[in-house]
Amino acid sequence: MKKQEHEPPRIAMTLFRWFCQPEFREEIEGDLLERYDKNAQQDGFKRANRRFQKDVILLFRPSIVRNPFRSQHTDQPLGRKQGKRFAIIMGLTTAILLIPLVMMKFTKEVNWHALDFLVAGALLFGAGLSIDFVLRKISSRPKKALLVPAILLTLIFVWAELAIGIVESLIAAN
Amino acid sequence: MSQKSIGEFEEIILLIVAILNGKAYSVNIIEEIAERLDRKASLGAVQTVLKRLEHKGLLNSDFGDATKVRGGKRKRLYQITTEGQQALAKTRTQRNSLWEAIPNLSFKLI
Numbered sequence: 001m002k003k004q005e006h007e008p009p010r011i012a013m014t015l016f017r018w019f020c021q022p023e024f025r026e027e028i029e030g031d032l033l034e035r036y037d038k039n040a041q042q043d044g045f046k047r048a049n050r051r052f053q054k055d056v057i058l059l060f061r062p063s064i065v066r067n068p069f070r071s072q073h074t075d076q077p078l079g080r081k082q083g084k085r086f087a088i089i090m091g092l093t094t095a096i097l098l099i100p101l102v103m104m105k106f107t108k109e110v111n112w113h114a115l116d117f118l119v120a121g122a123l124l125f126g127a128g129l130s131i132d133f134v135l136r137k138i139s140s141r142p143k144k145a146l147l148v149p150a151i152l153l154t155l156i157f158v159w160a161e162l163a164i165g166i167v168e169s170l171i172a173a174n
Numbered sequence: 175m176s177q178k179s180i181g182e183f184e185e186i187i188l189l190i191v192a193i194l195n196g197k198a199y200s201v202n203i204i205e206e207i208a209e210r211l212d213r214k215a216s217l218g219a220v221q222t223v224l225k226r227l228e229h230k231g232l233l234n235s236d237f238g239d240a241t242k243v244r245g246g247k248r249k250r251l252y253q254i255t256t257e258g259q260q261a262l263a264k265t266r267t268q269r270n271s272l273w274e275a276i277p278n279l280s281f282k283l284i
Contacts (some may be wrong), residue, residue, distance in 0.1 A: 024221070030240070030247030031200045031217055037243045038201075058218035063225050 008036045009049050012056040021066040022061070028059065045049035096124055119162065127155040178230050184214050186211070187223045188262050191233060192254045199238065199249040200224060224252060232258035 008067075013032075018030060032055055040048035097117055103110040134147045160166045178198040180188065190206045191198040200220045207215045234255050237248040254262075 024225075026247045027199075027237070027250040028217070028221060030244035030249055031221075031243040033241050033247065034201050034215065034241075034249075035204075055217045058216040059221065061218050061222050063222045064218065 006040070006045065008033065008052045010070060012053045016056045016059065019065050021064060028064070032056070085132055089125060089132060092126060093121055093124040097121055120159070123155060123158060127151055177284060178232065178257065178261050180232070180265060181226075182218070183215075184223055184227060184232075185262065185265055187220065187227060188232060188254060188258055191252050192262070196251065196253055198252045206222075227258070228252070230257075232261055243264075 016029070016032065017025065032052065035055060036048050036052045039051050097120060099151075100112050100120075101117075102108050104112060130151045131148055134144060134151065138144055138147065157166075186207065187203060190203050190210075194202060194206065200217060203220055203224075204217065207213055207220075224233065224235075228235055232255055233249050233252045235250045235252045238251040240246050240248045
């Protein structure tokens with residue numbers, strides 16, 4: 001039991017191992033552990049834990065973070081299937097965003113700014129990734145049948161709220 | 175003469191690596207900065223600059239020993255390259271020339 005108390009925070013360590021580029025992992029993990037040991041000897045384990053967490057957060061930099069488009073375990077580029085799914089989500093997002101873009105050419109009623117496209121793109125892409133995650137990681141069919149519509153409803157609700165403010169409209173109606 | 179320019183923090187790291195003479199790695203670089211300059215530097219900042227300087231060819235590195243304190247992980251030891259030494263010399267010359275260009279009067283007024 002005592003040995004566990006002397007270990008650096010597990011969540012922070014797991015997070016570091018997840019985001020760090022594999023070629024830097026060994027040396028930086030060693031540095032983190034060495035600093036943790038020194039801090040623990042100087043100021044106790046509570047402070048050492050906090051500093052360890054801070055060290056991990058401050059390591060989250062572009063030069064240290066691994067490429068998200070490469071596999072976590074082998075550091076190889078994502079497989080064909082994963083790449084294809086990613087391309088489908090990107091393609092669908094772009095296709096949906098093209099609708100208001102084209103409509104803006106024909107009618108003045110549709111007037112989107114760059115920020116609107118950005119927010120809508122992020123919403124659609126996020127929803128697409130979430131659905132993809134549910135379909136791949138959850139094996140139970142009833143759960144899938146519940147979660148996918150829930151994601152879609154959330155997307156529709158957030159979209160409608162941003163477009164016309166349905167919560168405000170409901171409050172005003174009451 | 176090296177054409178690679180370096181920033182203030184890069185210059186500090188290069189100088190500390192030169193001071194530590196073959197024994198420089200991120201943890202003792204942070205300690206040297208704290209001791210000599212009374213300045214805090216995070217592991218992330220130091221690692222980022224070390225990687226950048228290595229990429230620029232101003233530093234080179236090799237794996238050192240693994241110790242128990244480091245959980246059996248090897249440390250990466252850095253050494254300054256000839257290009258790194260040239261970059262430091264160039265920065266020093268530039269700074270000296272700027273200091274020499276300050277008229278005495280401007281400091282008397284402060």
